[in-house]
Amino acid sequence: MATKMHLVFLAFLSLIPPFMVAQADPGYSYGYGFGWGSGGGNDYSSLSPYFYDFSCPQANNIIASVLENAVAQDPRMAASLLRLHFHDCFVQGCDASILLDDSATFVSEKKAKPNLNSLRGFTVIDEIKARLEEACPETVSCADILALVARAASVLSGGPNWEVPLGRRDSKAANMLLANATIPPPILTAQKLIASFQQQGLDEVDLVALSGAHTIGVARCTSFKQRLYSQNGNNQQPDLSLEKAYLNELKSVCPSSGGDNNITPLDYASPKTFDNTYYKLILGGRGLLFTDQQLYSGNYANLAQLVKSYAEDEGLFFDQFAKSMVKMGKISPLLGSNGEVRKYCRRPN
Known part of the structure; x- marks a missing residue:
C-alpha cells in the first residue's frame, strides 16, 4: 500500500506545480506547445514547461511511478539519475547523448573516464521510455526524460521542485572524447x-x-x-x-x-x-x-x-x-528539426 508521502509525491508531479521554488527564466516561451507527437508539424524554436500538455499529459505520472518504485528498491537511484542529467548536459548540450550505446560510427560516452563503471540508472530510463512509448509513441524525447527525472529525483528525496522547460530533441551520436574533456x-x-x-x-x-x-x-x-x-x-x-x-x-x-x-x-x-x-x-x-x-x-x-x-x-x-x-537544462538543446525523438534511448532511430 502506498504511503501518504508517496501519494503526495505522485500528485505533486502530476500537475503543473502551483507553487514553484523557481520559474523558468524570461527567455523561455510559456505558450502551450503540442509536442512532437501531435501531428501539427510546427517548428518549435524554444523550450516550454507546457510542451507535452496535449501530446502526452500523463508523462509526469509515468515518470513519477517508475522512479518511485526504482528508488524504493534502491535508495541510491535518485542520486544516480540526477547525476545522469549533469553528465549529459556537459557534453554537447542536453541531448541525451549520455544514453547512447556504442555504434558502428561512434563510441559511447559511457566509456569516458568520468562515466566508466560509475554512471547508473540506464535501465530505469529504459523502463520510463518504454512506458512513454506505449502511452505516447514517438513523442517524449530521451533528453526531456532526463530533465524530468532529475526534477523528480530531487522532489522524491525531499529537495526542491521546479518547472522543467521542455521540447529538447535527442542527438544521433555520442562524443566520448568530448566527455573526457568537459565533464x-x-x-x-x-x-x-x-x-x-x-x-x-x-x-x-x-x-x-x-x-x-x-x-x-x-x-x-x-x-x-x-x-x-x-x-x-x-x-x-x-x-x-x-x-x-x-x-x-x-x-x-x-x-x-x-x-x-x-x-x-x-x-x-x-x-x-x-x-x-x-x-x-x-x-x-x-x-x-x-x-x-x-x-x-x-x-x-x-x-x-x-x-x-x-x-x-x-x-x-x-x-x-x-x-x-x-539554467543548466538549457545548455545547447536541439530544437525544431534538429536531432530526433528516439524510440529507444540507447540507439538512434
Whole structure:
C-alpha cells in the first residue's frame, strides 16, 4: 500500500506545480506547445514547461511511478539519475547523448573516464521510455526524460521542485572524447572548476548550487583516495583541508592498496535526504571529494561565502539549486528539426 508521502509525491508531479521554488527564466516561451507527437508539424524554436500538455499529459505520472518504485528498491537511484542529467548536459548540450550505446560510427560516452563503471540508472530510463512509448509513441524525447527525472529525483528525496522547460530533441551520436574533456573530474582546483563551468555558460553561483546535488549519493574510493594518502602524488601527505577525524574514517573505508570500488556517502550525515547538510560538512573540512572541499578551501572568497550562505539557509540553497538546474537544462538543446525523438534511448532511430 502506498504511503501518504508517496501519494503526495505522485500528485505533486502530476500537475503543473502551483507553487514553484523557481520559474523558468524570461527567455523561455510559456505558450502551450503540442509536442512532437501531435501531428501539427510546427517548428518549435524554444523550450516550454507546457510542451507535452496535449501530446502526452500523463508523462509526469509515468515518470513519477517508475522512479518511485526504482528508488524504493534502491535508495541510491535518485542520486544516480540526477547525476545522469549533469553528465549529459556537459557534453554537447542536453541531448541525451549520455544514453547512447556504442555504434558502428561512434563510441559511447559511457566509456569516458568520468562515466566508466560509475554512471547508473540506464535501465530505469529504459523502463520510463518504454512506458512513454506505449502511452505516447514517438513523442517524449530521451533528453526531456532526463530533465524530468532529475526534477523528480530531487522532489522524491525531499529537495526542491521546479518547472522543467521542455521540447529538447535527442542527438544521433555520442562524443566520448568530448566527455573526457568537459565533464569536470573530482581533482580540479577551485580555479579550474570555475573555468569548467564557465565553458558551459554557468557562473560561480551555479557551480556552488549545483554541487549541492552531492547532498545525496555516494562516491567510490577511486574518486578521492589520493586525498587520503598522497594529495600531490609524491609527498605521501594527505590533503591538509581534510578534517583529521574524517580523514581517519575514510582511511578505514579506503585502504592505501585496493578497495578502489568501495563506496562511502558524499554527505554522510544525511545521505538519502536532499538538504543543506552537504555545505555544513564542507565548513568543517568534511567534504568528501577534493572538488567539494575546494568550494570552501580553495581561496575563492565568493565561493566560500556561497557555501556559508547555503549552510545557513536551506531555503536559499533550494531556490538557487532549482534556478541553476533550469539554467543548466538549457545548455545547447536541439530544437525544431534538429536531432530526433528516439524510440529507444540507447540507439538512434
